[in-house]
Every structure is written in C-alpha cells, then in structure tokens.
C-alpha cells in the first residue's frame with residue numbers, strides 16, 4: 364500500500380484535518396469538502412510565495428518550499444488573475460478542441476513506431492513525446508527541440524536543480540527570440556502581457572513557462588501510464604473498454620481520482636482560524652491533499668477501488684479547485700484519452716514488464732513513472 368494512503372487513512376480516522384510532524388510540522392486536510400473549501404478560500408489559505416520580504420510567513424505551494432518560485436501558482440488575486448488571464452484564452456475549450464488533430468498525429472506517430480518495433484517504453488516512447496510535443500506547439504517552442512527541454516535526470520534519486528536551471532536558461536532564450544519576432548503563441552502573449560501596470564520581466568515569463576512545460580509533462584504522462592499499467596493488470600476491464608469505447612471518458616476521470624499525478628498542494632494560513640475542528644494559527648503551513656479527498660468514503664463508495672463506470676468519478680479534485688484550478692485540465696484530458704484509446708485500439712495485446720517499472724523518486728508530490736517497458740505484437 365502507498366505510504367501516503369496509510370498516513371492519510373490514519374489522519375482521516377481522527378477528523379477532516381490532521382497534523383503531520385514532517386517538514387517542520389504542517390496541517391493536512393484530508394476531507395473532500397474541507398479540501399475544496401480551503402482551495403476556494405484564498406484569503407485564509409494563501410498560495411503566495413513571498414520573495415520581496417513584505418509577507419515573510421507566505422511560503423508558497425511547496426511543503427517544504429519550492430527551490431524556485433512558480434509565480435502564477437504562488438500568487439493570490441489580483442496579480443494571480445492578471446497573470447492567468449494572459450494564458451487563459453489559449454486553454455479555452457474551443458481552442459483546446461482545435462488541438463485534437465495535432466494530438467492524434469503525435470499519438471499515431473508514437474503508436475506506429477511501437478507497433479513496428481514490437482517493444483518499447485510506454486513513458487518515453489508514447490506518453491512523454493505526445494504530451495511534450497503537443498504542449499510545445501501550443502506554447503510556441505520548436506517541437507524538434509522537445510527532448511532538450513525535458514528533464515533528462517527524470518530518474519530515481521537525481522538532484523534536478525541543475526537540470527531545471529538548464530531548462531530555464533533555454534526558456535529565457537525563447538523569450539528573447541519572441542520579444543524580437545513575436546508570433547501568435549503563448550510565449551509572445553506573455554512577452555507583451557502587462558501585470559500590475561507593467562510588462563513582465565524575462566525571469567517572470569520563464570517562471571510562467573516553466574509551469575506549463577515542466578508542470579504539464581509529468582502530470583499528464585503520469586495519468587497515461589497509470590491508466591495503461593492498471594489496464595494491463597485488469598484484462599477484463601481492458602476488454603470492457605475495448606468493447607465500449609464510450610466508457611473511456613469516465614474511466615479516465617476514475618484513473619485521475621485514484622492515481623492523482625499531484626498528491627496535493629501547500630498553502631499558508633493568513634489568519635488564526637478554526638477549521639475542521641482544529642485551531643490553525645496565522646503562518647501555519649497547510650497541505651490540501653487532493654489524493655486523500657479523492658478517496659473520501661463519504662463521497663466515493665469503496666473509494667480505493669477503480670470502477671470504470673463510477674457515476675461521480677468526475678467529482679475528483681485531481682485538477683485542484685478554486686482560482687488556481689488547473690489551466691491545462693481540458694488539454695490533459697484530451698491527451699490522456701487520445702493516448703489510451705489508441706493503445707487499446709492499435710496495440711491491444713501490449714503487456715508491461717512489471718519488473719522493469721520505475722517510479723519518479725525525485726519529484727516530491729508529483730507521482731508517475733519514468734520507465735514502463737512493454738512488448739506488443
């Protein structure tokens with residue numbers, strides 16, 4: 364059983380909010396309704412990561428704090444909304460729909476290559492290239508360069524700080540290029556976007572891009588690989604999905620619910636507050652556990668079971684809630700569905716070598732796989 368599940372089950376047996384001694388001590392919200400309420404109440408539970416010294420208690424969304432600030436995720440309204448508005452049009456459902464043929468093309472290329480070889484890795488040959496190439500085209504980075512922008516040390520135990528600096532350096536070069544020659548892409552929109560009455564600095568734009576490039580990859584590829592691993596282990600469900608493809612959208616929500624790529628997110632209490640029967644003090648750190656909320660037995664019957672036709676699977680909180688709810692959720696769902704559906708249709712007899720599976724070990728709350736070897740005929 365996952366360690367987080369044992370820990371959150373133990374906390375849940377005592378109430379909606381519990382205390383963890385880890386990382387200097389912090390509250391953990393495990394109840395679906397309380398997680399949602401905290402995510403919506405940004406005035407009490409702030410995402411701000413203060414680097415200017417004006418509000419030293421605000422330590423952002425990482426517990427422990429992130430090594431580099433993510434200025435969109437780690438800010439509160441009104442600045443957060445101003446930043447988000449620049450990217451929002453690119454993620455509108457009608458815009459996302461336009462990317463469907465692009466996603467299908469990247470999926471078809473990956474599936475064709477796997478079929479030709481008869482073996483491969485469902486992370487590095489399918490999930491990662493599909494997600495990375497799609498996000499790159501959307502953001503406005505040359506697709507041919509996608510391997511340079513992914514973290515090459517996505518392997519167990521690696522220290523990623525040098526890798527992140529390298530990727531941020533390259534993102535800075537793309538920003539400089541678009542300032543000289545704008546296009547109709549997200550980088551150019553950020554380069555001309557005003558926040559707080561001024562143009563954003565290059566380092567601020569790099570931080571916004573980093574959330575898209577690094578934040579969108581592992582999470583979405585985690586969704587795809589978790590779904591494919593589970594379906595390999597449950598062949599009756601695999602056959603059921605092949606026979607009834609209309610079930611896939613709900614099934615993907617169920618995979619998101621049971622295997623959230625991001626286990627949760629941190630906030631800082633900005634005032635003393637009684638919450639879930641606990642006295643939370645100003646400055647306390649609070650972890651909103653999407654993973655625990657997704658398995659709240661008050662909301663989901665038999666919460667630890669994957670049920671492809673679960674009627675309320677979409678009530679999962681894996682994309683968060685409130686003003687910071689995931690901007691890329693529509694795109695992530697589309698990529699997830701396209702990849703899993705193509706494997707079921709074109710590589711139906713794929714079998715995963717479970718001995719070769721390897722998890723991320725270095726990504727904190729982000730869960731997923733870096734090696735998913737498989738054979739297929």
Ligand code: HEM
Nearest residue numbers: 435436579582583586624628681682683687689690691695
């Ligand atoms: C299965 C895949 C994904 C999952 C589970 C996921 C999860 C999340 C969660 C939980 C948040 C909220 C964090 C918070 O409350 O502080 C978030 C925010 C965000 N996500 Fe995703 N994400 C996924 C894919 C993507 C993709 C593909 C993109 C874009 C390419 C993306 C872009 C963003 C951005 C920009 C934010 C920040 C929004 C804000 O703070 O206003 N995500 N994501």
